[in-house]
Amino acid sequence: MINLTPPLNxxxxxxxxxxxxxxxxxxxxxxxxxxxxxxxxxxxxxFSLDGAIIYYVGPTPARPGxxxxxxxxxxxxxxxxxxxxxxxxxxxxxxxxxxxxEAFQKAMIANNAVYMIATGGAGALLSSKIKSVxxxxxxxxxxxxxxxxxxxAFPCFVAYDVHGNSIFKGGSIS
Amino acid sequence: xxxxxxNKVSEIIKDALIKINYELDNSLxxxxxxxxxxxxxxxxxSILDDILQNQEIAKSRKAPLCQxxxxxxxxxxxxxxxxxxxxxxxxxxxxxxxxxxxxYLRKSVVKxxxxxxxxxxxxxxxxxxxxVEGDKVTFKIAxxxxxxxxxxxxxxxxxxxxxxxxxxxVLDTVFDAGGKPCPPIIVGIGxxxxxxxxxxxxxxxxxxxxxxxxxxPLIRSLENELLAEINALGVGPMGVGGExxxxxxxxxxxxxxIASLPVAxxxxxxxxRHLEVVL
Numbered sequence: 001m002i003n004l005t006p007p008l009n010x011x012x013x014x015x016x017x018x019x020x021x022x023x024x025x026x027x028x029x030x031x032x033x034x035x036x037x038x039x040x041x042x043x044x045x046x047f048s049l050d051g052a053i054i055y056y057v058g059p060t061p062a063r064p065g066x067x068x069x070x071x072x073x074x075x076x077x078x079x080x081x082x083x084x085x086x087x088x089x090x091x092x093x094x095x096x097x098x099x100x101x102e103a104f105q106k107a108m109i110a111n112n113a114v115y116m117i118a119t120g121g122a123g124a125l126l127s128s129k130i131k132s133v134x135x136x137x138x139x140x141x142x143x144x145x146x147x148x149x150x151x152x153a154f155p156c157f158v159a160y161d162v163h164g165n166s167i168f169k170g171g172s173i174s
Numbered sequence: 175x176x177x178x179x180x181n182k183v184s185e186i187i188k189d190a191l192i193k194i195n196y197e198l199d200n201s202l203x204x205x206x207x208x209x210x211x212x213x214x215x216x217x218x219x220s221i222l223d224d225i226l227q228n229q230e231i232a233k234s235r236k237a238p239l240c241q242x243x244x245x246x247x248x249x250x251x252x253x254x255x256x257x258x259x260x261x262x263x264x265x266x267x268x269x270x271x272x273x274x275x276x277x278y279l280r281k282s283v284v285k286x287x288x289x290x291x292x293x294x295x296x297x298x299x300x301x302x303x304x305x306v307e308g309d310k311v312t313f314k315i316a317x318x319x320x321x322x323x324x325x326x327x328x329x330x331x332x333x334x335x336x337x338x339x340x341x342x343x344v345l346d347t348v349f350d351a352g353g354k355p356c357p358p359i360i361v362g363i364g365x366x367x368x369x370x371x372x373x374x375x376x377x378x379x380x381x382x383x384x385x386x387x388x389x390x391p392l393i394r395s396l397e398n399e400l401l402a403e404i405n406a407l408g409v410g411p412m413g414v415g416g417e418x419x420x421x422x423x424x425x426x427x428x429x430x431x432i433a434s435l436p437v438a439x440x441x442x443x444x445x446x447r448h449l450e451v452v453l
Contacts, residue, residue, distance in 0.1 A: 019217055019414075034290065060238045060280040069278055070238040075321050075354045097321070098354030098413060119224035120321065120356040120412055121445040123241040124232040142292060143241075143280055155224075157217065157414070167217075170409035170419075171352025 003153075007051025008092040010112040016158045018165035022116065023153040028055040028095070030147040032074055035138055036082035039146070046136045047148065050090035054083075055118075056097075058143035059127070068133045068149075070123025073097040076115070080104040087111040095156050099171030109162050116156040117167065129154040176309045178453050180260025183313075186451045187269025190315040191246060192277035194447035195238045198229045201384045202421070202446055209358055209411075209418040218416030222358075225411070225444055240445045243279035244317035246270045246299035249378065255309035263301055271295040282320070302374065314381050316448035322355035322441040328373050331435040340365060340437055341400060347439050348404050348420065353413020356443035358421045360384070361404065364438040367428040376440035379424035381448050388425055397423045411444075 004012060005026040016022070029047055031039055031054050039045060056076055060069030076096030083094060084107040092113050097120040108115060118126055129151050137146035159167045198206075203226070210222035232239040248266055252258075258265065274281055274296035281296045306312075327347060331339050344363060351359075362382075364375025388394040400423045410416025421444070430436060 021217075021220070058241060058280065058282075060241050060243060061278045063237075063278050069280070070232075070241040070243075072241050074242065075324070077354060097356065099352045117353070117412060117414075119221050119228070120353070121240045121443055122224045122228040124235065124237045124239060125224055125228040127237070128231065142294075143282075167415075168352055168413045169415035170349045170407060170413055171354070172350040 006053045006093070007048070008053065009051060013092055013112050013114045013162055016114050016161050017163070018158050018161045018167045020158040022156055022158060024053065024156065025152050025154070026150070028053050028149045028151055028154065030055050030057050030149060032056050032058050032144055033078055034141050034144045035146050036079050038138060040082050040085045046146070048090075049086060052091050053093040053095065054086065054091055055095045055149065059147070060123070068127050068130050071127040071130060072123035073118045073120055076100050083107070087113045099168045100160070105160055108160060109164065112162055114158060114162060115160040117159045118154075118156040126154070176256040177259050178256060178311060180258055180262070180265040182453060183258060183262065183265035184269040184272065186313065186453065187248065187266050187315060188272040188276070190313070190449045190451055191270065191273035191279070191317060194315070194449050195243050195277060195279055195317055196236050197233045198239065198445065199384065203229060205384065205421050206358070206444065209421065212417045213411070215416060217414050218411045221411040221414060238279055239447070240319060241280055242282065242319035242321060243274070244319045244447065245283060246296065247316040247318050247377065248299050248301050249314040249381065250301065250303045251306045251312040252303055253306055253308040253310045256311055258311070262303070266299055266301055267297045270297050270299045311453045313451045313453070314448065315451065316381060319443055319445070322359060322443040325351035325355040326376070326438070326440045328369060328436065328438040330369065331437055333433070333435050335435055337396065339435070340396075341403065343437055344400055344439055345403060345407065348441075349407050349409060351441060352409055355441045356445070357409055357413060358411055358418045358444050360421055360442040360446055361400070361423045362440040362442060363423065363425045364440070365425060365427045366430040366436060368430065368434065368436055371428055372436035372438035373440070375426040375428055376438035379426040380440055380442040380446070382424045384422055384446070390427070393425050393427060397425050
Protein backbone atom coordinates (compact mmCIF):
# COMPACT_ATOMS: atom_id res chain seq x y z
CA MET A 1 0.00 0.00 0.00
CA ILE A 2 1.37 3.41 -1.04
CA ASN A 3 0.18 6.76 0.33
CA LEU A 4 0.36 9.81 -1.93
CA THR A 5 -0.48 13.48 -1.49
CA PRO A 6 -0.68 15.85 -4.47
CA PRO A 7 0.85 17.87 -6.03
CA LEU A 8 2.85 14.93 -7.38
CA ASN A 9 6.30 15.00 -8.93
CA UNK A 10 8.15 12.71 -11.34
CA UNK A 11 9.83 10.84 -8.49
CA UNK A 12 6.40 9.96 -7.01
CA UNK A 13 5.29 8.65 -10.40
CA UNK A 14 8.41 6.61 -11.17
CA UNK A 15 8.11 4.47 -8.04
CA UNK A 16 4.61 3.29 -8.95
CA UNK A 17 4.08 -0.11 -10.58
CA UNK A 18 0.94 -1.43 -12.32
CA UNK A 19 -1.20 -3.26 -9.76
CA UNK A 20 -0.01 -1.20 -6.75
CA UNK A 21 -2.78 -0.09 -4.43
CA UNK A 22 -2.52 3.62 -3.63
CA UNK A 23 -4.35 5.72 -1.05
CA UNK A 24 -4.58 9.40 -1.94
CA UNK A 25 -5.05 12.16 0.61
CA UNK A 26 -5.43 15.72 -0.66
CA UNK A 27 -7.16 17.41 -3.58
CA UNK A 28 -8.56 15.70 -6.68
CA UNK A 29 -9.94 17.84 -9.51
CA UNK A 30 -12.91 16.34 -11.31
CA UNK A 31 -13.33 16.60 -15.07
CA UNK A 32 -15.05 14.43 -17.65
CA UNK A 33 -16.17 14.78 -21.27
CA UNK A 34 -17.36 18.39 -21.47
CA UNK A 35 -14.95 19.89 -18.89
CA UNK A 36 -12.02 18.35 -20.83
CA UNK A 37 -13.16 19.98 -24.06
CA UNK A 38 -13.05 23.35 -22.30
CA UNK A 39 -9.97 22.78 -20.13
CA UNK A 40 -7.70 22.10 -23.09
CA UNK A 41 -8.53 25.57 -24.44
CA UNK A 42 -8.22 27.28 -21.05
CA UNK A 43 -5.39 29.80 -20.67
CA UNK A 44 -5.77 30.27 -16.91
CA UNK A 45 -7.51 27.37 -15.21
CA UNK A 46 -8.76 27.98 -11.66
CA PHE A 47 -6.31 25.37 -10.34
CA SER A 48 -2.68 24.62 -11.04
CA LEU A 49 -2.28 21.72 -13.48
CA ASP A 50 1.28 21.23 -12.29
CA GLY A 51 1.40 17.93 -10.39
CA ALA A 52 -2.41 17.77 -10.34
CA ILE A 53 -4.62 14.71 -10.16
CA ILE A 54 -7.69 14.61 -12.44
CA TYR A 55 -10.55 12.31 -11.44
CA TYR A 56 -13.05 11.33 -14.14
CA VAL A 57 -16.35 11.53 -12.30
CA GLY A 58 -19.80 13.09 -12.55
CA PRO A 59 -21.33 12.68 -9.09
CA THR A 60 -25.01 12.30 -8.21
CA PRO A 61 -26.56 15.27 -6.35
CA ALA A 62 -25.93 15.53 -2.60
CA ARG A 63 -28.83 14.87 -0.26
CA PRO A 64 -29.53 17.70 2.19
CA GLY A 65 -26.95 17.45 4.98
CA UNK A 66 -24.45 15.55 2.80
CA UNK A 67 -21.63 17.01 0.74
CA UNK A 68 -21.79 14.82 -2.37
CA UNK A 69 -23.65 11.85 -3.81
CA UNK A 70 -22.24 8.69 -5.43
CA UNK A 71 -18.81 9.43 -6.89
CA UNK A 72 -17.29 6.49 -8.74
CA UNK A 73 -15.11 6.67 -11.87
CA UNK A 74 -16.39 6.93 -15.43
CA UNK A 75 -14.75 5.23 -18.46
CA UNK A 76 -11.47 6.95 -19.28
CA UNK A 77 -11.08 6.15 -22.99
CA UNK A 78 -13.40 9.03 -23.95
CA UNK A 79 -10.81 11.46 -22.57
CA UNK A 80 -7.78 9.80 -24.25
CA UNK A 81 -7.01 12.53 -26.79
CA UNK A 82 -7.93 15.41 -24.50
CA UNK A 83 -5.70 14.09 -21.70
CA UNK A 84 -2.53 14.54 -23.75
CA UNK A 85 -2.38 18.38 -23.72
CA UNK A 86 -3.22 18.36 -20.00
CA UNK A 87 -0.31 16.01 -19.24
CA UNK A 88 1.93 18.27 -21.34
CA UNK A 89 0.88 21.10 -19.03
CA UNK A 90 1.77 19.18 -15.86
CA UNK A 91 -1.08 16.82 -14.92
CA UNK A 92 0.61 13.85 -13.26
CA UNK A 93 -2.21 11.45 -12.51
CA UNK A 94 -5.60 10.56 -13.94
CA UNK A 95 -8.13 8.30 -12.18
CA UNK A 96 -10.89 6.54 -14.09
CA UNK A 97 -11.80 3.04 -15.23
CA UNK A 98 -11.01 0.78 -18.17
CA UNK A 99 -8.20 0.53 -20.70
CA UNK A 100 -7.01 3.43 -22.86
CA UNK A 101 -5.44 3.98 -26.28
CA GLU A 102 -1.85 3.30 -27.21
CA ALA A 103 -1.40 7.00 -28.07
CA PHE A 104 -2.51 7.91 -24.55
CA GLN A 105 -0.07 5.44 -22.99
CA LYS A 106 2.82 6.80 -25.06
CA ALA A 107 2.04 10.39 -24.09
CA MET A 108 1.66 9.34 -20.47
CA ILE A 109 5.13 7.77 -20.41
CA ALA A 110 6.65 10.72 -22.29
CA ASN A 111 5.24 13.11 -19.67
CA ASN A 112 6.04 10.96 -16.61
CA ALA A 113 2.38 10.70 -15.68
CA VAL A 114 0.40 7.72 -14.43
CA TYR A 115 -3.08 6.27 -15.01
CA MET A 116 -5.03 4.84 -12.09
CA ILE A 117 -8.31 2.96 -11.82
CA ALA A 118 -10.79 3.14 -8.97
CA THR A 119 -13.45 0.43 -8.63
CA GLY A 120 -16.21 1.15 -11.15
CA GLY A 121 -19.72 1.05 -9.77
CA ALA A 122 -18.49 1.64 -6.21
CA GLY A 123 -19.86 5.19 -6.12
CA ALA A 124 -21.31 5.00 -2.61
CA LEU A 125 -18.10 3.54 -1.15
CA LEU A 126 -15.81 6.05 -2.89
CA SER A 127 -17.94 9.04 -1.90
CA SER A 128 -17.32 8.14 1.75
CA LYS A 129 -13.64 9.09 1.20
CA ILE A 130 -14.56 12.64 0.14
CA LYS A 131 -14.39 15.19 2.95
CA SER A 132 -15.21 18.44 1.16
CA VAL A 133 -16.41 19.58 -2.25
CA UNK A 134 -16.18 22.89 -4.08
CA UNK A 135 -17.17 23.69 -7.67
CA UNK A 136 -14.27 25.75 -9.04
CA UNK A 137 -14.94 25.92 -12.81
CA UNK A 138 -17.80 25.55 -15.32
CA UNK A 139 -20.68 25.46 -12.83
CA UNK A 140 -23.08 25.58 -15.83
CA UNK A 141 -22.05 21.99 -16.58
CA UNK A 142 -23.73 20.70 -13.41
CA UNK A 143 -22.40 17.23 -12.62
CA UNK A 144 -19.71 17.74 -15.29
CA UNK A 145 -18.35 20.94 -13.66
CA UNK A 146 -14.80 20.92 -12.28
CA UNK A 147 -15.06 20.14 -8.57
CA UNK A 148 -12.17 20.30 -6.11
CA UNK A 149 -12.59 17.23 -3.89
CA UNK A 150 -10.67 16.94 -0.64
CA UNK A 151 -10.20 13.20 -0.12
CA UNK A 152 -8.80 11.07 2.66
CA ALA A 153 -7.29 7.66 1.88
CA PHE A 154 -9.05 7.52 -1.50
CA PRO A 155 -8.34 3.99 -2.82
CA CYS A 156 -7.14 3.32 -6.37
CA PHE A 157 -4.81 1.04 -8.30
CA VAL A 158 -1.98 1.83 -10.72
CA ALA A 159 -3.27 0.75 -14.14
CA TYR A 160 -0.45 1.91 -16.47
CA ASP A 161 2.93 2.81 -15.04
CA VAL A 162 5.76 4.77 -16.69
CA HIS A 163 7.77 1.57 -17.09
CA GLY A 164 5.33 0.24 -19.69
CA ASN A 165 3.37 -2.18 -17.47
CA SER A 166 -0.40 -2.57 -17.53
CA ILE A 167 -2.88 -3.94 -15.00
CA PHE A 168 -5.33 -5.03 -17.71
CA LYS A 169 -6.26 -8.34 -19.26
CA GLY A 170 -8.40 -7.73 -22.32
CA GLY A 171 -9.38 -4.41 -23.81
CA SER A 172 -9.23 -3.46 -27.46
CA ILE A 173 -5.52 -2.71 -27.55
CA SER A 174 -3.94 -5.20 -25.18
CA UNK B 175 -62.80 -2.69 -19.09
CA UNK B 176 -60.45 -2.46 -16.12
CA UNK B 177 -59.10 1.08 -15.55
CA UNK B 178 -55.73 2.04 -14.04
CA UNK B 179 -55.18 5.57 -12.83
CA UNK B 180 -52.24 7.22 -14.60
CA ASN B 181 -50.99 8.54 -11.25
CA LYS B 182 -50.55 4.94 -10.12
CA VAL B 183 -48.25 4.35 -13.10
CA SER B 184 -46.12 7.40 -12.18
CA GLU B 185 -45.95 6.21 -8.58
CA ILE B 186 -44.72 2.68 -9.35
CA ILE B 187 -42.18 3.98 -11.87
CA LYS B 188 -40.83 6.47 -9.32
CA ASP B 189 -40.66 3.93 -6.49
CA ALA B 190 -39.02 1.27 -8.65
CA LEU B 191 -36.35 3.60 -10.06
CA ILE B 192 -35.38 4.83 -6.60
CA LYS B 193 -35.30 1.31 -5.17
CA ILE B 194 -33.16 -0.21 -7.93
CA ASN B 195 -30.64 2.62 -7.72
CA TYR B 196 -30.12 2.03 -3.99
CA GLU B 197 -30.35 -1.76 -3.69
CA LEU B 198 -28.96 -4.64 -5.69
CA ASP B 199 -31.09 -7.74 -6.15
CA ASN B 200 -30.30 -10.49 -3.58
CA SER B 201 -29.50 -13.13 -6.21
CA LEU B 202 -26.99 -10.75 -7.78
CA UNK B 203 -25.33 -10.13 -4.39
CA UNK B 204 -25.09 -13.89 -3.82
CA UNK B 205 -23.44 -14.34 -7.24
CA UNK B 206 -20.95 -11.55 -6.53
CA UNK B 207 -20.06 -13.14 -3.18
CA UNK B 208 -19.44 -16.49 -4.89
CA UNK B 209 -17.33 -14.72 -7.50
CA UNK B 210 -15.23 -13.11 -4.79
CA UNK B 211 -14.58 -16.49 -3.14
CA UNK B 212 -13.46 -17.90 -6.49
CA UNK B 213 -10.88 -15.19 -7.25
CA UNK B 214 -7.26 -16.10 -6.59
CA UNK B 215 -5.47 -12.76 -6.83
CA UNK B 216 -5.58 -10.15 -4.06
CA UNK B 217 -6.33 -7.49 -6.66
CA UNK B 218 -9.43 -9.10 -8.20
CA UNK B 219 -10.70 -10.16 -4.75
CA SER B 220 -10.23 -6.60 -3.50
CA ILE B 221 -12.26 -5.18 -6.39
CA LEU B 222 -15.15 -7.57 -5.76
CA ASP B 223 -14.90 -6.72 -2.08
CA ASP B 224 -15.29 -3.00 -2.96
CA ILE B 225 -18.37 -3.84 -5.05
CA LEU B 226 -19.89 -5.87 -2.18
CA GLN B 227 -19.11 -3.21 0.44
CA ASN B 228 -20.53 -0.57 -1.91
CA GLN B 229 -23.92 -2.25 -2.12
CA GLU B 230 -24.08 -2.50 1.67
CA ILE B 231 -23.29 1.21 2.07
CA ALA B 232 -25.76 2.20 -0.67
CA LYS B 233 -28.56 0.13 0.86
CA SER B 234 -28.04 1.33 4.43
CA ARG B 235 -27.55 5.01 3.53
CA LYS B 236 -30.19 5.03 0.79
CA ALA B 237 -27.52 6.31 -1.59
CA PRO B 238 -27.14 5.52 -5.28
CA LEU B 239 -24.94 2.46 -5.94
CA CYS B 240 -23.28 4.20 -8.86
CA GLN B 241 -22.99 7.83 -9.98
CA UNK B 242 -24.27 6.76 -13.39
CA UNK B 243 -27.91 6.32 -12.46
CA UNK B 244 -28.61 5.75 -16.13
CA UNK B 245 -31.34 6.38 -18.61
CA UNK B 246 -34.71 4.92 -17.61
CA UNK B 247 -35.72 2.08 -19.92
CA UNK B 248 -39.27 0.81 -19.57
CA UNK B 249 -40.81 -2.18 -21.34
CA UNK B 250 -44.60 -2.05 -21.05
CA UNK B 251 -46.66 -5.20 -21.72
CA UNK B 252 -50.14 -3.81 -21.98
CA UNK B 253 -53.13 -6.16 -21.63
CA UNK B 254 -55.91 -5.68 -24.21
CA UNK B 255 -58.58 -5.73 -21.48
CA UNK B 256 -57.21 -2.86 -19.39
CA UNK B 257 -56.94 0.84 -20.02
CA UNK B 258 -54.68 3.49 -18.48
CA UNK B 259 -56.75 6.51 -17.56
CA UNK B 260 -54.51 9.16 -19.13
CA UNK B 261 -51.37 9.30 -21.26
CA UNK B 262 -49.15 6.29 -20.57
CA UNK B 263 -45.99 7.96 -21.88
CA UNK B 264 -46.56 11.12 -19.83
CA UNK B 265 -47.33 9.04 -16.76
CA UNK B 266 -44.06 7.13 -17.13
CA UNK B 267 -42.02 10.29 -17.71
CA UNK B 268 -43.62 11.90 -14.65
CA UNK B 269 -42.48 8.91 -12.60
CA UNK B 270 -38.96 9.26 -14.01
CA UNK B 271 -38.88 13.01 -13.26
CA UNK B 272 -40.01 12.44 -9.65
CA UNK B 273 -37.58 9.56 -9.06
CA UNK B 274 -34.52 11.41 -10.32
CA UNK B 275 -35.45 14.52 -8.36
CA UNK B 276 -36.64 13.07 -5.05
CA UNK B 277 -34.16 10.17 -5.12
CA TYR B 278 -31.14 12.45 -5.69
CA LEU B 279 -30.23 10.53 -8.85
CA ARG B 280 -28.02 12.00 -11.56
CA LYS B 281 -29.72 13.57 -14.56
CA SER B 282 -27.79 12.04 -17.43
CA VAL B 283 -29.95 12.81 -20.48
CA VAL B 284 -29.02 15.49 -23.03
CA LYS B 285 -31.46 16.88 -25.62
CA UNK B 286 -29.34 16.97 -28.70
CA UNK B 287 -26.47 14.84 -30.06
CA UNK B 288 -24.26 17.88 -30.59
CA UNK B 289 -25.22 20.76 -28.31
CA UNK B 290 -25.41 18.30 -25.36
CA UNK B 291 -27.84 20.42 -23.34
CA UNK B 292 -29.10 18.48 -20.32
CA UNK B 293 -32.89 17.96 -20.04
CA UNK B 294 -32.34 18.39 -16.26
CA UNK B 295 -34.92 15.79 -15.20
CA UNK B 296 -33.59 12.62 -16.86
CA UNK B 297 -36.54 12.44 -19.26
CA UNK B 298 -37.44 11.22 -21.77
CA UNK B 299 -37.38 7.56 -20.77
CA UNK B 300 -36.87 4.99 -23.50
CA UNK B 301 -40.28 3.31 -23.63
CA UNK B 302 -41.16 0.11 -25.51
CA UNK B 303 -44.77 -1.05 -25.62
CA UNK B 304 -46.24 -4.41 -26.51
CA UNK B 305 -49.90 -5.49 -26.59
CA VAL B 306 -50.65 -8.76 -24.80
CA GLU B 307 -53.69 -10.81 -23.69
CA GLY B 308 -55.37 -10.11 -20.35
CA ASP B 309 -56.23 -7.23 -18.05
CA LYS B 310 -52.83 -6.51 -16.51
CA VAL B 311 -50.03 -4.12 -17.39
CA THR B 312 -46.48 -5.32 -16.74
CA PHE B 313 -43.69 -2.77 -16.43
CA LYS B 314 -40.08 -3.92 -16.76
CA ILE B 315 -38.18 -0.97 -15.33
CA ALA B 316 -34.43 -0.44 -15.69
CA UNK B 317 -31.80 2.23 -15.11
CA UNK B 318 -29.19 1.60 -17.77
CA UNK B 319 -25.75 3.16 -17.45
CA UNK B 320 -23.64 4.25 -20.42
CA UNK B 321 -20.37 2.52 -19.54
CA UNK B 322 -21.74 -0.88 -20.47
CA UNK B 323 -24.23 0.40 -23.07
CA UNK B 324 -21.36 1.97 -25.04
CA UNK B 325 -19.71 -1.45 -25.37
CA UNK B 326 -22.81 -2.98 -27.02
CA UNK B 327 -23.26 -3.67 -30.74
CA UNK B 328 -25.43 -5.03 -33.56
CA UNK B 329 -23.80 -7.07 -36.33
CA UNK B 330 -25.46 -8.62 -39.38
CA UNK B 331 -23.84 -12.05 -39.69
CA UNK B 332 -24.64 -14.44 -42.54
CA UNK B 333 -26.49 -17.73 -41.96
CA UNK B 334 -23.31 -19.69 -42.79
CA UNK B 335 -21.51 -18.01 -39.87
CA UNK B 336 -23.75 -20.10 -37.58
CA UNK B 337 -23.09 -20.81 -33.92
CA UNK B 338 -19.33 -20.49 -34.30
CA UNK B 339 -19.71 -17.04 -35.86
CA UNK B 340 -21.98 -15.88 -33.05
CA UNK B 341 -19.57 -17.21 -30.41
CA UNK B 342 -16.58 -15.49 -31.99
CA UNK B 343 -18.46 -12.20 -32.18
CA VAL B 344 -19.51 -12.36 -28.52
CA LEU B 345 -16.06 -13.36 -27.27
CA ASP B 346 -14.33 -10.63 -29.32
CA THR B 347 -16.83 -8.02 -28.12
CA VAL B 348 -16.38 -8.91 -24.45
CA PHE B 349 -12.58 -9.13 -24.72
CA ASP B 350 -12.28 -5.81 -26.56
CA ALA B 351 -14.56 -4.13 -24.01
CA GLY B 352 -12.11 -5.20 -21.29
CA GLY B 353 -12.69 -3.34 -18.03
CA LYS B 354 -14.69 -0.52 -19.60
CA PRO B 355 -18.22 -1.95 -19.07
CA CYS B 356 -17.50 -2.67 -15.36
CA PRO B 357 -17.19 -6.46 -15.28
CA PRO B 358 -18.35 -8.85 -13.92
CA ILE B 359 -20.96 -8.23 -16.60
CA ILE B 360 -24.22 -9.79 -17.72
CA VAL B 361 -24.36 -10.35 -21.47
CA GLY B 362 -27.72 -10.05 -23.23
CA ILE B 363 -27.76 -11.43 -26.76
CA GLY B 364 -30.51 -11.07 -29.36
CA UNK B 365 -30.29 -13.40 -32.31
CA UNK B 366 -32.70 -13.11 -35.22
CA UNK B 367 -35.54 -10.84 -36.23
CA UNK B 368 -33.88 -8.08 -38.21
CA UNK B 369 -31.55 -5.16 -37.48
CA UNK B 370 -33.70 -3.39 -34.87
CA UNK B 371 -35.47 -6.47 -33.54
CA UNK B 372 -32.18 -8.09 -32.55
CA UNK B 373 -31.30 -5.05 -30.41
CA UNK B 374 -34.69 -5.20 -28.67
CA UNK B 375 -34.20 -8.92 -27.99
CA UNK B 376 -30.77 -8.27 -26.47
CA UNK B 377 -32.11 -5.51 -24.23
CA UNK B 378 -34.99 -7.70 -23.04
CA UNK B 379 -32.53 -10.53 -22.44
CA UNK B 380 -30.59 -8.55 -19.83
CA UNK B 381 -33.85 -7.92 -17.97
CA UNK B 382 -34.47 -11.66 -17.55
CA UNK B 383 -34.27 -13.26 -14.12
CA UNK B 384 -30.61 -13.70 -13.25
CA UNK B 385 -31.01 -17.40 -12.49
CA UNK B 386 -33.21 -18.47 -15.41
CA UNK B 387 -32.08 -20.09 -18.66
CA UNK B 388 -33.56 -20.41 -22.14
CA UNK B 389 -36.40 -22.90 -22.74
CA UNK B 390 -34.77 -23.89 -26.04
CA PRO B 391 -32.21 -26.67 -25.35
CA LEU B 392 -29.84 -25.53 -28.12
CA ILE B 393 -29.93 -21.91 -26.93
CA ARG B 394 -29.60 -23.00 -23.30
CA SER B 395 -26.41 -24.89 -24.05
CA LEU B 396 -25.11 -21.89 -26.03
CA GLU B 397 -25.77 -19.67 -22.97
CA ASN B 398 -23.80 -22.10 -20.78
CA GLU B 399 -20.94 -22.53 -23.24
CA LEU B 400 -20.59 -18.80 -23.77
CA LEU B 401 -20.57 -18.14 -20.03
CA ALA B 402 -17.70 -20.61 -19.59
CA GLU B 403 -15.80 -19.34 -22.65
CA ILE B 404 -16.18 -15.67 -21.67
CA ASN B 405 -14.84 -16.45 -18.20
CA ALA B 406 -11.95 -18.36 -19.75
CA LEU B 407 -10.89 -15.09 -21.43
CA GLY B 408 -9.64 -13.99 -18.00
CA VAL B 409 -10.65 -10.32 -18.32
CA GLY B 410 -11.80 -10.42 -14.69
CA PRO B 411 -13.38 -7.85 -12.37
CA MET B 412 -12.88 -4.32 -13.81
CA GLY B 413 -10.55 -5.84 -16.43
CA VAL B 414 -7.67 -6.53 -14.04
CA GLY B 415 -7.64 -10.26 -14.78
CA GLY B 416 -9.42 -12.99 -12.88
CA GLU B 417 -11.85 -15.88 -12.80
CA UNK B 418 -15.13 -14.01 -13.25
CA UNK B 419 -15.70 -11.69 -16.20
CA UNK B 420 -19.35 -12.61 -16.69
CA UNK B 421 -22.10 -13.63 -14.25
CA UNK B 422 -24.71 -14.72 -16.79
CA UNK B 423 -25.38 -14.97 -20.53
CA UNK B 424 -28.99 -14.53 -21.65
CA UNK B 425 -29.98 -15.21 -25.25
CA UNK B 426 -33.36 -14.35 -26.79
CA UNK B 427 -34.19 -15.36 -30.37
CA UNK B 428 -36.79 -14.60 -33.05
CA UNK B 429 -37.46 -15.89 -36.59
CA UNK B 430 -35.53 -14.10 -39.35
CA UNK B 431 -35.06 -13.75 -43.11
CA ILE B 432 -33.51 -16.71 -44.97
CA ALA B 433 -30.53 -14.50 -45.85
CA SER B 434 -29.90 -13.04 -42.38
CA LEU B 435 -28.39 -13.82 -39.01
CA PRO B 436 -28.65 -10.56 -37.04
CA VAL B 437 -26.85 -10.60 -33.68
CA ALA B 438 -27.08 -7.89 -31.03
CA UNK B 439 -24.99 -7.87 -27.89
CA UNK B 440 -26.12 -5.66 -25.03
CA UNK B 441 -23.76 -5.50 -22.10
CA UNK B 442 -24.92 -4.91 -18.54
CA UNK B 443 -22.48 -3.86 -15.80
CA UNK B 444 -22.35 -5.59 -12.40
CA UNK B 445 -24.72 -2.94 -11.04
CA UNK B 446 -27.68 -4.54 -12.85
CA ARG B 447 -30.58 -2.34 -11.84
CA HIS B 448 -34.01 -3.53 -12.96
CA LEU B 449 -37.35 -4.54 -11.51
CA GLU B 450 -40.69 -5.88 -12.80
CA VAL B 451 -43.96 -4.44 -11.51
CA VAL B 452 -47.42 -5.70 -12.51
CA LEU B 453 -50.51 -3.49 -12.24
